[in-house]
Amino acid sequence: MKLICSKANLLKGVNIVSKAVPTRTTMNILECILIDASTDEIKFTANDMELGIETKIEGEIVEHGIIALDAKIFSEIVRKLPDNEVTIETDNSFQTLITCEKAKFNIIGKSGEDFSYLPYVERMDSIIMSQFTLKEVIRQTIFSIADNDNNKLMTGELFEISENQLKVVSLDGHRISIRNINLKDYYKYKKVVVPGKTLNEISKILPGSADKEVVIYITDNHIIFEFDQTTVVSRLIEGEYFRIEQMLSSDYETKVRINKKELLDCIDRATLLIKEGEKKPIIMNVADGHMELKINSFIGSMNEDIDIDKEGKDILIGFNPKFFIDALRVIDEEEVTLYMVNPKAPCFIKDDEESYIYLILPVNFNAAVNG
């Protein structure tokens, strides 16, 4: 094989597919990037068996061929090369010569035949949205997936498509994040659970342009995202997702309108009194016209008053401050509305159209005060 590509194109390709290279594996070949120039295209592929990424890069094929190169070493070499044309040349014993200006690197590759190609997945019924929309919806929900594998379904996000609506849901047992998005077209009903890792990696490599599209294909076991020159194939998480409808009530006893930045900054300040691993709630004391926020820890105490618009009853309620911070950070509005029932029922942060709903369970308040 012999290729000539610009350093910039190589680097772009390497950066994209590297996201699917496993950090630890017993199969050495999976730690490689496959360079496939056996046809008239140069394709880079990486695959950790759950998630596979393939991207086409521009360049000249002088001699067709395939080689698998250690992803870490190859990407470091590419990164440090001068900003110029790069030649990659391999021989029958997989010796690989990478040349750029006067620099010559010699490394040993592996046969491409041992590499696990992306699974073949039939592409039917495409769903289309802008890159921006997909990237945003991931950012706005990914923080509330569970960070351990105790319940596999909680490590993924529900993607539910009905008519021209996409609903994305994540939950970890203490909170639920929901985003509802209007699509341009109408689609057949589909409901799948996409691994959180897949969504995290996609949001890193997705340029996120509002003018460009992502085409999504869903089958029984896989989801495919196609954008620009890149294809991402991921396994789906099997099983029936949680029935969240029963948890979403629209009754409330207290409704609070509050400036988002003030609330976020205040909770953020309060958390500095909490040492890592310590569980101390932030207490909200909601009254007419203002809300007092308090936190008590071994380090000290903090309290602050924030002006609010209140409808309904006064309430004294405690929360894990991190859950509020996570949700408030991804809401773009200047003002948010909180809906509460009682100190043991979930609090909802949502807009009137329910384009977003963040449900946060309160923490036991008596224990908190005495803690």
Added chain:
Amino acid sequence: MKLICSKANLLKGVNIVSKAVPTRTTMNILECILIDASTDEIKFTANDMELGIETKIEGEIVEHGIIALDAKIFSEIVRKLPDNEVTIETDNSFQTLITCEKAKFNIIGKSGEDFSYLPYVERMDSIIMSQFTLKEVIRQTIFSIADNDNNKLMTGELFEISENQLKVVSLDGHRISIRNINLKDYYKYKKVVVPGKTLNEISKILPGSADKEVVIYITDNHIIFEFDQTTVVSRLIEGEYFRIEQMLSSDYETKVRINKKELLDCIDRATLLIKEGEKKPIIMNVADGHMELKINSFIGSMNEDIDIDKEGKDILIGFNPKFFIDALRVIDEEEVTLYMVNPKAPCFIKDDEESYIYLILPVNFNAAVNG
């Protein structure tokens, strides 16, 4: 005690003195910042018994007093406060109330009386240089102090003042860095070894302006740096510094003029083939008009040609690439000159005026080729 200061002033003061707060200590009081408003100035002090920093901050003293506050908690609180006036108020039981806008923090402080103030040091014979010069000379030499305590003198830098010259030297047994600086005035001869940690911290807090000065006082056991509103007092390292003159020969067999960036980039590229902890030399093969650089490791090999101007003999010599990278990074010239004698004698990188001299010992070359 009751003070009113802007958040910005508090933060500036906290950031400066925090550099002298020890990370681990058995004396809790040393982990504090002392706020001293017992006179008409507000002074922040921190002191780890080797290095002490004091800085004055602007603000209003409503009630005189002294308090010691945990440095980590106090600096985090200050950092997260709104950008406005901050009130710090203490009572007789060291309860400290920090108020800014509607936010109120309550933390418990310590009596200032337990705090170790900076040692009293007599200020005689000041030495003056620009902040820029001091900051630069530290950056250009600090990398070659020893990183372990086996030889205490190697963990510091020699500051030698004679007439209107300051010579700064650091060495770690494999290399020597020397910078010679012209001062504006003439001074009495002085020779001290300043702890590397002190110099590192000073270079972090020194604004580095070319128009502003640092005033330095040296006594038998201490060195004092005064700049802007800040005073840094450090112990000196005791003992006789190494006699480096005998290692500095001006004889050479090979003289090489080379573009600094090309050489640096090339060595930098070569090092990516070396895994952490692996010792592989970079081999320089100096011939007429060009120099070949080679590296061989378990990962692969790399070689590159660089154009040079050569005087004298050809030479084949090997070096620890990191030592070359460290020295080349702090030389500002476009071209550098290397002086070499034989593959077992040190290589010198220096300019004609000897404003800088970097001496680097070569590594055993035969072992390297077979390694």
